[in-house]
Amino acid sequence: MTAPPSSSLSRTETLSLASLSLACVAVLANTFQGDGAPLVASLALSGLAFAACFALIRWLGPNFMRAGLKGVDLNKHRRREIPECMGGVCAVVYLLVVIVFIPFPFYKDIVAATSGGGNRDVVLQVEHVQQGRLLHRFPQGKLASYLSAIISLQSIALLGIGDDIFDIRWRHKFFIPAFAAIPLLVVYFVDFGVTSIVVPIQLQPYLGQLLDLGALYYLYMAAVAIFSPNSINILAGINGIEVSQSVVIALLLAINDCLYLLTPYPHPATDSHLFSLYFLLPFLGVSLALLWHNWYPARVFVGDTYCYFAGMVFVVVSILGHFSKTLVLLLVPQIFNFVYSAPQLFGLVPCPRHRMPRFNARTGLLEPSFTPWGPERQPRAAVARGLRLLGSLGLLAVRRDEEGRLVETSNFTILNLWLVWRGPLREDRLALEITAMQMAVGLFGLFVRHRLALLIFKEDNWSIVG
Amino acid sequence: MTAPPSSSLSRTETLSLASLSLACVAVLANTFQGDGAPLVASLALSGLAFAACFALIRWLGPNFMRAGLKGVDLNKHRRREIPECMGGVCAVVYLLVVIVFIPFPFYKDIVAATSGGGNRDVVLQVEHVQQGRLLHRFPQGKLASYLSAIISLQSIALLGIGDDIFDIRWRHKFFIPAFAAIPLLVVYFVDFGVTSIVVPIQLQPYLGQLLDLGALYYLYMAAVAIFSPNSINILAGINGIEVSQSVVIALLLAINDCLYLLTPYPHPATDSHLFSLYFLLPFLGVSLALLWHNWYPARVFVGDTYCYFAGMVFVVVSILGHFSKTLVLLLVPQIFNFVYSAPQLFGLVPCPRHRMPRFNARTGLLEPSFTPWGPERQPRAAVARGLRLLGSLGLLAVRRDEEGRLVETSNFTILNLWLVWRGPLREDRLALEITAMQMAVGLFGLFVRHRLALLIFKEDNWSIVG
Numbered sequence: 019m020t021a022p023p024s025s026s027l028s029r030t031e032t033l034s035l036a037s038l039s040l041a042c043v044a045v046l047a048n049t050f051q052g053d054g055a056p057l058v059a060s061l062a063l064s065g066l067a068f069a070a071c072f073a074l075i076r077w078l079g080p081n082f083m084r085a086g087l088k089g090v091d092l093n094k095h096r097r098r099e100i101p102e103c104m105g106g107v108c109a110v111v112y113l114l115v116v117i118v119f120i121p122f123p124f125y126k127d128i129v130a131a132t133s134g135g136g137n138r139d140v141v142l143q144v145e146h147v148q149q150g151r152l153l154h155r156f157p158q159g160k161l162a163s164y165l166s167a168i169i170s171l172q173s174i175a176l177l178g179i180g181d182d183i184f185d186i187r188w189r190h191k192f193f194i195p196a197f198a199a200i201p202l203l204v205v206y207f208v209d210f211g212v213t214s215i216v217v218p219i220q221l222q223p224y225l226g227q228l229l230d231l232g233a234l235y236y237l238y239m240a241a242v243a244i245f246s247p248n249s250i251n252i253l254a255g256i257n258g259i260e261v262s263q264s265v266v267i268a269l270l271l272a273i274n275d276c277l278y279l280l281t282p283y284p285h286p287a288t289d290s291h292l293f294s295l296y297f298l299l300p301f302l303g304v305s306l307a308l309l310w311h312n313w314y315p316a317r318v319f320v321g322d323t324y325c326y327f328a329g330m331v332f333v334v335v336s337i338l339g340h341f342s343k344t345l346v347l348l349l350v351p352q353i354f355n356f357v358y359s360a361p362q363l364f365g366l367v368p369c370p371r372h373r374m375p376r377f378n379a380r381t382g383l384l385e386p387s388f389t390p391w392g393p394e395r396q397p398r399a400a401v402a403r404g405l406r407l408l409g410s411l412g413l414l415a416v417r418r419d420e421e422g423r424l425v426e427t428s429n430f431t432i433l434n435l436w437l438v439w440r441g442p443l444r445e446d447r448l449a450l451e452i453t454a455m456q457m458a459v460g461l462f463g464l465f466v467r468h469r470l471a472l473l474i475f476k477e478d479n480w481s482i483v484g
Numbered sequence: 485m486t487a488p489p490s491s492s493l494s495r496t497e498t499l500s501l502a503s504l505s506l507a508c509v510a511v512l513a514n515t516f517q518g519d520g521a522p523l524v525a526s527l528a529l530s531g532l533a534f535a536a537c538f539a540l541i542r543w544l545g546p547n548f549m550r551a552g553l554k555g556v557d558l559n560k561h562r563r564r565e566i567p568e569c570m571g572g573v574c575a576v577v578y579l580l581v582v583i584v585f586i587p588f589p590f591y592k593d594i595v596a597a598t599s600g601g602g603n604r605d606v607v608l609q610v611e612h613v614q615q616g617r618l619l620h621r622f623p624q625g626k627l628a629s630y631l632s633a634i635i636s637l638q639s640i641a642l643l644g645i646g647d648d649i650f651d652i653r654w655r656h657k658f659f660i661p662a663f664a665a666i667p668l669l670v671v672y673f674v675d676f677g678v679t680s681i682v683v684p685i686q687l688q689p690y691l692g693q694l695l696d697l698g699a700l701y702y703l704y705m706a707a708v709a710i711f712s713p714n715s716i717n718i719l720a721g722i723n724g725i726e727v728s729q730s731v732v733i734a735l736l737l738a739i740n741d742c743l744y745l746l747t748p749y750p751h752p753a754t755d756s757h758l759f760s761l762y763f764l765l766p767f768l769g770v771s772l773a774l775l776w777h778n779w780y781p782a783r784v785f786v787g788d789t790y791c792y793f794a795g796m797v798f799v800v801v802s803i804l805g806h807f808s809k810t811l812v813l814l815l816v817p818q819i820f821n822f823v824y825s826a827p828q829l830f831g832l833v834p835c836p837r838h839r840m841p842r843f844n845a846r847t848g849l850l851e852p853s854f855t856p857w858g859p860e861r862q863p864r865a866a867v868a869r870g871l872r873l874l875g876s877l878g879l880l881a882v883r884r885d886e887e888g889r890l891v892e893t894s895n896f897t898i899l900n901l902w903l904v905w906r907g908p909l910r911e912d913r914l915a916l917e918i919t920a921m922q923m924a925v926g927l928f929g930l931f932v933r934h935r936l937a938l939l940i941f942k943e944d945n946w947s948i949v950g
Contacts, residue, residue, distance in 0.1 A: 078650075085649050086552055110642060114663065117635065120670045128674060158624025161674060165631035168667070169583065172638040176576060179645065183551050184544075197580065201634070204586045208594060208627060 025079045035069040042066045049122070056122040060296045064303035067115045071307035074107050075318060087182070089319050093256065093377040093384065093445055100317055103182040105324020108304040109175035112327075115300045116168055123164070123296065127157055159209055160289065166205030167297060167334040174198035174247065174330040178323035191322070192248060198330055199243030202337060203236055212340065242342050247329025249352035252359060253452075254325065255374030255433060256384065256445050257316040261309040262453040263351070264328035265302060270348050270460040271335060272298045277468065290339035301331045314446035347463035351456050355432040358413075362389075362430045366401055373429040375437055375448070383442035386415055386434040388426035396424055412439070491545045501535040508532045515588070522588040526762045530769035533581045537773035540573050541784060553648070555785050559722065559843040559850065559911055566783055569648040571790020574770040575641035578793075581766045582634055589630070589762065593623060625675055626755065632671030633763060633800040640664035640713065640796040644789030657788070658714055664796055665709030668803060669702055678806065708808050713795025715818035718825060719918075720791065721840030721899060722850065722911050723782040727775040728919040729817070730794035731768065736814050736926040737801060738764045743934065756805035767797045780912035813929035817922050821898040824879075828855075828896045832867055839895040841903055841914070849908035852881055852900040854892035862890055878905070 027035065042065035049055040049062070082088065082101035089102040121128065177194045180186070186194070213235035214228040231238065254260045275291040275298070285291075305328070311318045336345035346353075362369040368389050375384040391397065397405065405427055409416035415428040415438045428434045436452060437443060443451070493501065508531035515521040515528070548554065548567035555568040587594065643660045646652070652660070679701035680694040697704065720726045741757040741764070751757075771794070777784045802811035812819075828835040834855050841850040857863065863871065871893055875882035881894040881904045894900045902918060903909060909917070 081650050085651075087649075106646075110646070113639070113642075114666070117639075117667045117670060120667075121674050124674050158628055158675075161628045161671075162624055162631060165628060165635060165671070169631060169634050169638065172635065172642065173579070173583075176579075176638065176642055176645075179642075180572075180576070183553075183649070184547050185551075200580070201583045201586070204583060205627075205631065208587050208590050209624075 025076060027073060027076055031072075031076075035072060038065055039069045042069070050125075056119075056125065057292065057295060059122045060119060060299045063115050063119055064299040067111055067300045067303035068307045071108055071111045071304040072310065074111065075104050075307060075311050078104075078107060079318065087321075091257070091316055091319075092372075093374070094315065095379060095382065100319060102319040103179070103321030103323055104308060104311065104318040105320040105322075105327060106175070106179050106182070108308050108320075109171070109178070109323060109327045112300050112304045113168065113172055113175065115303075116171075116297065119296060119300075120161075120164065123292070124157065124161065160293070162205060162209050163338050164293065164296075166201050166209070167338055169201040169205075170198050170334055171327065171330055173201060174326045175323060178321070178326040181326075182321045182323050193244065195244050195247040195326060195330060195333075196240060198247075198326070199240055199333065202243065202334060203239060206239070206337065207236070239337055239342065242337070242345065243330070243333045245356070246333045246345065246349060246352075247326040249349060249356050250329045251322055251325035253352055253355050253432060255372070255431070256314075256449055258309060258313040258446070258449045259433070259452060260320050260325050260328070261305055261312050262449060263456050264324075265305050265309060266453055266456045266460060267332060267348050268298050268302050268305065268328075270457075270464060271332065271345070272302070274341070274344055274464055274467075275339075287339070287341075290341070294335040294339045294341075297331060297335045301328070314444075314449065344464075344467055347467055348460045350459050350463060351432065351452075358432060358435065359430045361401075361404070367397070367405075367427070367430065370429070373431050373434070375433055377445075378442065381442060383444055384437060384448055385442045386428040386437040388415070388417070388428055390426045391424040393419075393423055414438070491542060493539060493542055497538075497542075501538060504531055505535045508535070516591075522585075522591065523758065523761060525588040526585060526765045529581050529585055530765040533577055533766045533769035534773045537574055537577045537770040538776065540577065541570050541773060541777050544570075544573060545784065553787075557723070557782060557785075558838075559840070560781065561845060561848065566785060568785040569645070569787030569789055570774060570777065570784040571786040571788075571793060572641070572645050572648070574774050574786075575637070575644070575789060575793045578766050578770045579634065579638055579641065581769075582637075582763065585762060585766070586627075586630065589758070590623070590627065626759070628671060628675050629804045630759065630762075632667050632675070633804055635667040635671075636664050636800055637793065637796055639667060640792045641789060644787070644792040647792075648787045648789050659710065661710050661713040661792060661796060661799075662706060664713075664792070665706055665799065668709065668800060669705060672705070672803065673702070705803055705808065708803070708811065709796070709799045711822070712799045712811065712815060712818075713792040715815060715822050716795045717788055717791035719818055719821050719898060721838070721897070722915055723780040724775060724778050724912070724915045725899070725918060726786050726791050726794070727771055727778050728915060729922050730790075731771050731775060732919055732922045732926060733798060733814050734764050734768050734771065734794075736923075736930060737798065737811070738768070740807070740810055740930055740933075741805075743930075753805070753807075756807070760801040760805045760807075763797060763801050767794070780910075780915065810930075810933055813933055814926045816925050816929060817898065817918075824898060824901065825896045827867075827870075833863070833871075833893070833896065836895070839897050839900070841899055843911075844908065847908060848910065850903060850911055850914055851908045852894040852903040854881070854883070854894055856892045857890040859885075859889055880904070 042062040045062040046059055046066075049059040079101045082103065083099065087101060087103045088099045090097050090099055174195060177198055181191050181194060213232050214230040215235070217225045217227060217229050250260060250264060253263060272295060275294045278285050278287055278291040279295075308318075308320060308324065312320055332345055332348075333342075336342040356363075361367045362373065368391075370387075370389060373387060376387040378385050396402065402424065405414060405416060405424065408414035409427075413435065414430075415434075417425045417427070419425050428438055433448065433452065436448065436455075440451065508528040511528040512525055512532075515525045545567045548569065549565065553567060553569045554565045556563050556565055640661060643664055647657050647660060679698050680696040681701070683691045683693060683695050716726060716730060719729060738761060741760045744751050744753055744757040745761075747754075774784075774786060774790065778786055798811055798814075799808075802808040822829075827833045828839065834857075836853075836855060839853060842853040844851050862868065868890065871880060871882060871890065874880035875893075879901065880896075881900075883891045883893070885891050894904055899914065899918065902914065902921075906917070
C-alpha cells in the first residue's frame with residue numbers, strides 16, 4: 019500500500035477500464051437506435067468519464083510533479099511528495115463529457131427540426147424563417163440554460179486552477195465562486211427571470227401564494243453559489259474527505275432527482291431534474307475515479323480546483339433546477355462546519371495556518387489539533403465565557419492549567435470535533451465516519467423535504483406517490 | 485527602457501487608466517437610458533477590459549515569476565527573466581467581460597418580456613407557458629450561439645493554460661484547438677445545422693444555387709478551427725509579433741463587420757456581424773493592453789494561451805457569423821508561413837528546437853537563423869533540388885562550400901525569409917514590417933472579397949453601397 023506511486027496502470031486496471039469503456043461505447047451507440055435515450059447516454063458517458071479520468075490521473079502524475087504541482091502528505095509516517103491539483107484533470111474530463119453530451123437531450127428535437135434548415139447568408143422570405151429551424155419547435159431555453167451551466171463550471175475550473183497555481187490569499191479566494199456564478203446568474207436573468215418563491219401556507223394570508231423577491235433572489239442565489247464551493251473547500255484536510263463528501267451530496271441530489279422521474283405521471287419539474295442528472299452522473303464518474311486515488315493512503319491530492327468545482331456543480335443543478343432549498347438541506351454538515359469555524363475564520367480565536375487533525379506518529383492515529391493560548395494572551399472575557407460554554411456542551415476540548423487559565427483549545431473544525439467525541443481514529447476511519455454522517459444527515463434531510471414539506475407548502479409532487 | 489520591470493503602475497498610467505475606466509463606466513451607465521445600445525456598451529466594456537488587463541498584467545508579474553511562469557528573452561544584450569503566459573490574464577479578463585455583456589444585446593427583449601415571467605416550480609396552464617417569457621419573443625437562438633462561443637473560448641483558455649504549464653509536445657498540442665472547437669460545432673449542429681454553401685455562378689448549372697456539404701462542412705469548420713490558432717502560434721518568436729498580427733486580423737474583421745452595419749438598409753447578416761463585433765471589441769481591448777507590455781523590448785511574454793485564444797476568437801466569430809471564407813482571406817500571411825514551414829514541420833529538412841531569427845550581439849540586429857547541413861548528412865536529391873529552386877527564387881538563403889555541398893539553409897519561417905529579403909533589422913522594425921505587411925495583405929483581401937466577389941457570386945450586399 020505504501021509503495022511509491024506508479025504512473026502506469028496495472029494489467030487488471032487496464033483490462034477493467036478497457037472493458038468498461040467498450041461497454042459504455044456499445045450502450046452509447048445503441049441510444050441512436052431509439053429516440054436518443056439521453057439518460058442512458060449520460061450514464062454511458064459517465065462510465066467513459068470514469069475510465070478516462072482514472073487513467074489520466076495515473077498517467078499525468080509525473081507531469082504534475084515536474085510542473086511543481088505537488089504536496090507533502092503530513093499525516094503519514096513516511097512523508098512523501100504526491101501530485102497536487104488533480105481535480106483539474108477531473109474538471110477538464112467532466113467538461114469535455116458534458117459538452118459532447120449536448121446533442122443527446124435534443125436528439126428528438128433535432129430529428130424533428132432537420133427538415134427545415136435555413137441558410138443565414140441567403141435572403142429568405144420572412145415566413146420561411148419564422149417557421150424554420152431557428153425559431154420553431156426547438157427548446158432553445160433548455161439549451162441556453164445547459165450552456166450557461168457549462169460556462170459557470172468552466173469559469174470555476176479556470177479560477178480554481180489559477181488559485182492552485184498562484185496560491186491566492188484566503189480573503190480573496192473566498193469570492194472566486196462569485197465570479198464563476200456570474201454566467202449562471204446572467205443567463206438566469208436573461209432566460210428565466212423567475213424570482214418568486216412559493217410562500218408557506220401559514221404565511222399566505224399575509225404574503226399571497228407567490229412572493230416575488232426580485233433582486234433579493236439574485237442575492238440569495240449568489241450567496242448559495244459562494245457558500246457551496248467554499249464550504250466544501252473548508253471541510254478538508256484528511257485523505258479522501260473532499261471527494262467523499264462531494265460524492266455523497268451528488269448521490270443524494272441524484273436520488274432526489276429520481277424521485278421526480280419515478281412519479282406515475284409527468285411532473286412539471288421532470289425536465290429540470292433530468293437536466294440535474296445529466297450534470298450529476300458524469301460528476302459522479304470523475305469523482306469516483308479521483309476518490310480511488312485520493313482515498314487513504316492518498317496517491318494524489320485534489321487541490322482547491324476540485325472543491326470549488328464540486329460545489330459549483332451542486333449550485334448549477336440546484337439553481338437551474340430551481341431546488342436550491344434542497345441543496346441547502348444537503349449541506350447541513352458543511353453549514354455546521356462553517357458556523358462552527360466562524361470564531362477562527364473571523365478572528366475571535368487565533369487561527370493557525372493548518373487546522374487539520376494532528377497525526378500521532380506513535381499510535382498512527384489522528385487526534386484533535388489544538389490552538390495554544392499563551393499565559394499572556396488569554397481571550398477576552400466574552401470569548402472565554404463562550405469557550406467555557408462550548409467546552410461544557412462537549413463542543414470543544416478545553417485544556418486549562420492549575421490556575422484555570424486556558425492552555426489550549428481544539429481547533430474549530432468538524433473533523434477535530436469528531437475526534438474530540440470519538441477519540442483518536444485512523445485517517446480512513448475518520449473519513450469514513452464523517453462520510454457516513456453526511457449520508458445519514460442528507461437522507462434525513464430528503465425525508466424532511468418530501469414528507470414534512472406538506473405541513474408548510476400546499477403542493478409537493480412526491481407526497482402523492484407516498 | 486531596459487530598467488528592471490516594475491510591477492506597479494506609474495502615476496501617469498494610474499491617472500490615465502482611472503479616467504478611461506470612469507469614462508467607460510459613465511458611457512455604460514448611459515446605455516441603460518435608451519434601448520440598451522449594445523454596441524456602445526460593448527465599446528465601453530472593451531475600454532474597461534483594456535484598463536483591467538493593463539493593470540493586472542503589471543501587478544501579477546511577480547506572482548507569475550514566483551509560480552515559475554517565466555522565460556528568458558534571448559534576442560537581447562542583457563538577457564533577463566520576464567513573466568511568461570500573460571495571455572492567460574487577457575483570456576480571463578476577456579471572458580469576464582463577454583459574460584457580463586450577455587444581457588446587453590438582449591436588453592430590448594428582456595424589457596419586452598419581463599411582463600410575463602413564469603415560475604417553473606408552479607403548475608401553470610399550458611396556454612400561459614406558451615405565451616410566457618420562456619417560449620415567446622425571446623431570441624433564444626442568438627443567446628445559445630453567444631453562449632457556445634464563450635464555451636469554446638473558455639475551453640481554449642483552459643487547454644492553453646494547461647499547455648503553458650505542462651509544455652505539451654508539438655504533435656499533441658496541434659490538436660488542442662480541435663477539442664476547444666467541439667462546443668462550437670456541437671451547438672452549431674444543434675442550433676443551426678446550416679451546412680450548405682452558396683455556389684459560384686460559373687458552377688451553378690452543375691451544382692445548383694446552394695450546395696449542401698453535410699458532414700463535410702463540419703470537417704471544414706474543424707479544419708479552420710484547428711488551423712487558425714495554430715497558425716498564429718507558429719508565426720512567433722520576436723517581441724510583439726503574436727499580439728500585433730492578432731490585433732491586425734481583429735481590426736480587419738471589425739472593419740468587415742462595419743461594412744455590413746453601414747448599409748443604408750438592414751442587411752440580413754446584420755445580426756451576425758453585430759455579434760462578431762461584440763466579441764472582437766473586447767478582444768482588441770485586452771490585446772492592446774498586452775501589446776503595450778509585449779512590444780519591444782518586451783516586459784512580458786504572451787504564452788501559447790494567447791495565440792490559441794486569439795485564433796479561436798477569430799474562428800468563433802467567423803463560424804457563428806458564417807463568414808469563415810473571409811477569415812481565410814485574412815490569414816493569408818499565416819497560411820503562407822505554414823506552407824513555407826511545411827518542409828521543416830514534416831521533417832524533410834531538419835527542424836531545430838527554435839527557429840526564431842538569430843540575434844547578432846555586435847550589431848544589435850536580427851539576422852536569419854540557419855539550419856546546418858553537415859558534409860555527411862546532405863539532403864536527398866529531390867530535397868536538394870527543391871532547396872536549390874527555392875534559393876534561386878529568392879525564397880531561401882542557401883550557403884554552399886567550394887564543392888557545392890550545402891553548408892546551411894535559412895530556417896523556413898516568414899520572419900527569416902523577411903530578413904533574407906530585407907537584410908538585418910532591429911527586432912521592433914521586423915515586427916512592425918511584418919505587421920504592416922499583414923495589414924496590407926488583409927486590406928487587399930477585403931477589397932477582393934467585396935469588389936471582386938460579384939464576379940463569382942450573384943449577390944453581395946456591400947456591392948450595392950459601393
